[in-house]
Amino acid sequence: MKRCLLMLLLTVSAAPALAGSFAGTTGGASSAGSSASSGSTSGNDKVVLGARDDAAMFVASDGAIRGARLESALRHLRERDPGSRAASDLQLALAILAY
Numbered sequence: 001m002k003r004c005l006l007m008l009l010l011t012v013s014a015a016p017a018l019a020g021s022f023a024g025t026t027g028g029a030s031s032a033g034s035s036a037s038s039g040s041t042s043g044n045d046k047v048v049l050g051a052r053d054d055a056a057m058f059v060a061s062d063g064a065i066r067g068a069r070l071e072s073a074l075r076h077l078r079e080r081d082p083g084s085r086a087a088s089d090l091q092l093a094l095a096i097l098a099y
Contacts, residue, residue, distance in 0.1 A: 047076045048073050048076070050069050051070045051073035051074075051096055054067030058090075059090065063089065070093060070096075077092055
């Protein structure tokens with residue numbers, strides 16, 4: 001039990017860094033400020049924000065409940081953010097909740 005709690009605390013402490021990592025990439029901010037990036041931004045945000053309920057269920061069930069929206073968001077994040085590729089599903093789910 002202590003081991004699980006320690007693991008959870010470690011992943012929670014890593015979540016803000018991951019959230020900042022993919023928030024910057026999904027935020028669509030660019031120095032050019034092109035309208036093309038803002039079109040893709042809304043899609044990125046929708047995928048991540050749409051997965052919040054599934055992410056909450058995943059975290060609350062200790063990974064037993066994996067919703068389709070969470071699966072989609074995990075795939076989406078790993079395809080678009082190199083920093084997300086090394087993160088566990090739990091770390092990304094916590095980051096989605098922090099987003």
